[in-house]
Amino acid sequence: MSTPPVLRVRDLTTRFHTSHGTVTAVNGVSFDVARGETLGLVGESGSGKSVTAMSVLRLVAKPGRIVGGRVELNGTDLLTLNEEEMRQRRGSECGMVFQNPMTALNPAFSVGWQMREALTAHERGNGTAGRIHAALADVGMPDPERQAASFPHQMSGGMRQRVVIAMGMINEPQLLIADEPTTALDVTIQAQVLDLMKNLTRDHGTALLLITHNMGVVAKMCDRVAVMYAGEIVEEAPVDELFGNSRHPYTRGLLRSIPRADRPRQKTPTLPGSPPDMSRLPAGCRFRDRCVFADDRCENHPDLLAVGARHKARCWKTQNGETLDETALSQEVPHGV
Numbered sequence: 001m002s003t004p005p006v007l008r009v010r011d012l013t014t015r016f017h018t019s020h021g022t023v024t025a026v027n028g029v030s031f032d033v034a035r036g037e038t039l040g041l042v043g044e045s046g047s048g049k050s051v052t053a054m055s056v057l058r059l060v061a062k063p064g065r066i067v068g069g070r071v072e073l074n075g076t077d078l079l080t081l082n083e084e085e086m087r088q089r090r091g092s093e094c095g096m097v098f099q100n101p102m103t104a105l106n107p108a109f110s111v112g113w114q115m116r117e118a119l120t121a122h123e124r125g126n127g128t129a130g131r132i133h134a135a136l137a138d139v140g141m142p143d144p145e146r147q148a149a150s151f152p153h154q155m156s157g158g159m160r161q162r163v164v165i166a167m168g169m170i171n172e173p174q175l176l177i178a179d180e181p182t183t184a185l186d187v188t189i190q191a192q193v194l195d196l197m198k199n200l201t202r203d204h205g206t207a208l209l210l211i212t213h214n215m216g217v218v219a220k221m222c223d224r225v226a227v228m229y230a231g232e233i234v235e236e237a238p239v240d241e242l243f244g245n246s247r248h249p250y251t252r253g254l255l256r257s258i259p260r261a262d263r264p265r266q267k268t269p270t271l272p273g274s275p276p277d278m279s280r281l282p283a284g285c286r287f288r289d290r291c292v293f294a295d296d297r298c299e300n301h302p303d304l305l306a307v308g309a310r311h312k313a314r315c316w317k318t319q320n321g322e323t324l325d326e327t328a329l330s331q332e333v334p335h336g337v
């Protein structure tokens, strides 16, 4: 029998109740992340990636609420824990790195103090300072002792983000959730931090859920990828399979809109149309209005079903073994139109 996944999410559903109506930002999302594995979560802005991450950690703020599903970390359903039990797991068993470092750092305390607080209680003691300095050096801090004594406002945005990453990894958590962790960093530091995360998954068996817009980062980091559209996973596959043989028209569009060195930037096609209004979702397939392959079947909502070994797609066409004919996609839309 294979080992159970570190993270097992089933039918996770999170809603926001607003004056404009109810938005189901995450709708029946299921996925696994195994020990030492990196699962990428991709999709356009507003598709529900961050709300998924926040839901796993039970950090969704009002007016958001998790309304259903299971989030199992090593077999324990986090959604059944009380707040104190959950708080203990955050940071020790599951580390997190979010895009905006200022929400994770307290302006009133030094970086070193906050990193010490981030260490689990039984890890503190002799050698703590050395460990904190080493963690800061790992994320490319030039002078860890000085930076540990600094306050967040004395640092650049890139440095603050590296502190947050160091804090997320300092307990060598079994699960690390990173939401656009390196977007704000310059390319050299970005590569360094990604390498560090990769080492963590390899050397400590950390399961990594990595949210990113950057398909280059996906190619470098991920074992498998889940693609989100309008609150749902529409495709999930091993990374090579996703790049080489994607089975959902939306994924095809996303992949086509990656800038390429051999193509002028203005010629990079964008996905025509825009994501649906989440408070007024169309019946049937949510991608239908933007899909060049749509037909009558798409008026019914497709399930996420197997289309190959370890490969699932939410598309009537590919589930019936039909191919997505690329010539139908050949009308390139100029960038920015």
Ligand SMILES: Nc1ncnc2c1ncn2[C@@H]1O[C@H](COP(=O)(O)OP(=O)(O)OP(=O)(O)O)[C@@H](O)[C@H]1O
Binding pocket: 016, 018, 023, 025, 043, 044, 045, 046, 047, 048, 049, 050, 051, 052, 062, 063, 064, 278
């Ligand atoms: N505080 C909120 N109040 C109401 N609706 C919200 C709130 N936060 C998120 N949503 C809804 O949840 C949807 C998903 O948001 P989410 O932040 O998860 O998107 P995302 O995929 O992370 O996008 P991005 O790539 O821009 O970070 C949004 O489209 C919005 O409809």
Ligand SMILES: [Mg+2]
Binding pocket: 049, 050, 051, 179
């Ligand atoms: Mg987000």
